[in-house]
Amino acid sequence: MKELTLMMIGAALVNNVILARFLGLCSFMGVTTRIDTAAGMGMATTFVITVSSMADWAVQHWLLDPYGLGYLRTVTFILVIASAVQFTEMTIRKVSPSLFQMLGIYLPLITTNCAVLGVALLLVEGHMSLLGATLFAFASSVGYSMVMIIFAGLRERLALAAVPRLFAGPPIGFIVASLLAMAFMGFSGISTG
Amino acid sequence: MSRDAHTVEGIARVVRIENDVAWFEPEQTTSCGHCASSAACGASSAATGTGTGIGSIARRIEFRRFALDNANDLRIGDRVVVGVDDRALFRASATAYAVPLVTTLAAGGLAQALFGDDLLTLFSMALGLFAGLVVARIAARALGRRGELAPRILRHAVPGETCQTGM
Numbered sequence: 001m002k003e004l005t006l007m008m009i010g011a012a013l014v015n016n017v018i019l020a021r022f023l024g025l026c027s028f029m030g031v032t033t034r035i036d037t038a039a040g041m042g043m044a045t046t047f048v049i050t051v052s053s054m055a056d057w058a059v060q061h062w063l064l065d066p067y068g069l070g071y072l073r074t075v076t077f078i079l080v081i082a083s084a085v086q087f088t089e090m091t092i093r094k095v096s097p098s099l100f101q102m103l104g105i106y107l108p109l110i111t112t113n114c115a116v117l118g119v120a121l122l123l124v125e126g127h128m129s130l131l132g133a134t135l136f137a138f139a140s141s142v143g144y145s146m147v148m149i150i151f152a153g154l155r156e157r158l159a160l161a162a163v164p165r166l167f168a169g170p171p172i173g174f175i176v177a178s179l180l181a182m183a184f185m186g187f188s189g190i191s192t193g
Numbered sequence: 194m195s196r197d198a199h200t201v202e203g204i205a206r207v208v209r210i211e212n213d214v215a216w217f218e219p220e221q222t223t224s225c226g227h228c229a230s231s232a233a234c235g236a237s238s239a240a241t242g243t244g245t246g247i248g249s250i251a252r253r254i255e256f257r258r259f260a261l262d263n264a265n266d267l268r269i270g271d272r273v274v275v276g277v278d279d280r281a282l283f284r285a286s287a288t289a290y291a292v293p294l295v296t297t298l299a300a301g302g303l304a305q306a307l308f309g310d311d312l313l314t315l316f317s318m319a320l321g322l323f324a325g326l327v328v329a330r331i332a333a334r335a336l337g338r339r340g341e342l343a344p345r346i347l348r349h350a351v352p353g354e355t356c357q358t359g360m
Contacts, residue, residue, distance in 0.1 A: 036201055036279035040286045047290040050297070051322070058315060092289050095326055096333030099289045099342060100257065130311040131301050134318070138298060
């Protein structure tokens with residue numbers, strides 16, 4: 001239990017998907033203009049990363065490993081992720097068409113989010129159990145969502161600030177992102193003793 | 194351009210008029226699609242709606258059509274700014290994604306503690322996901338009955354206005 005908890009904290013904070021592994025930067029800069037859209041995208045991505053990681057783990061352990069098909073891993077995982085996004089889209093449309101109309105905007109973006117594939121590939125390197133892999137994926141995506149929301153909050157405040165003309169827009173966004181990344185480096189000093 | 198701090202806005206185009214009801218199609222935007230690889234990237238086609246096959250962006254946008262009362266005498270082709278309450282968006286996201294995820298993880302944790310077998314854990318997680326989707330369906334119906342999921346027309350869109358400009 002303690003191992004799982006430490007692994008989840010590590011995945012969410014110390015090895016944050018965005019600020020430590022530099023994955024998912026497209027959505028990090030593109031969907032963080034408002035907190036609510038960042039939260040919506042974060043929740044959608046969390047769902048897809050967790051579900052696709054379960055499927056990726058099963059494919060890796062019960063198909064690719066036994067038959068020596070490890071060289072097909074990346075292609076297979078991309079297929080699994082695309083299927084997971086399609087499954088999510090179909091399911092939400094069936095569960096509630098109104099919800100789908102409201103939230104469907106995020107789903108096509110997730111297919112092209114490299115954080116989803118990145119987390120799946122990290123699972124393979126970790127040699128975890130199914131529950132461990134799923135919790136790792138969940139914690140990684142919670143870390144992703146948390147950074148998205150923090151950065152969106154900062155950008156909402158930046159929009160009201162008097163930024164010098166040369167730094168307005170993306171430049172000040174990148175500067176803030178780098179400061180945030182440095183702040184998150186502080187988590188690597190967490191003692192486990 | 195002023196905007197309500199608690200409203201998430203988007204632009205939609207009128208595609209059909211039926212008596213007093215107008216059907217809208219949201220204009221799709223992407224977080225990326227502006228890079229050097231946009232010509233070959235699936236995300237960029239989201240902005241243009243090209244492609245009509247199963248799972249294509251055009252099909253996705255078609256599925257996202259919605260109807261509202263045509264109180265503003267809108268005509269086919271009119272572009273309007275529609276908005277939803279940001280708290281409603283958050284509740285909708287939580288209903289659709291968080292509820293099934295919580296039940297999936299809870300079922301997986303329980304199965305792992307009881308059986309300690311990966312195959313049974315996977316089976317339990319699938320059951321948990323299904324149960325969560327059923328709960329989400331019930332919660333979404335309740336939200337829909339309260340009218341929290343329906344967007345409202347805010348104003349006509351200014352010519353040339355997109356989700357990326359002035360919003």
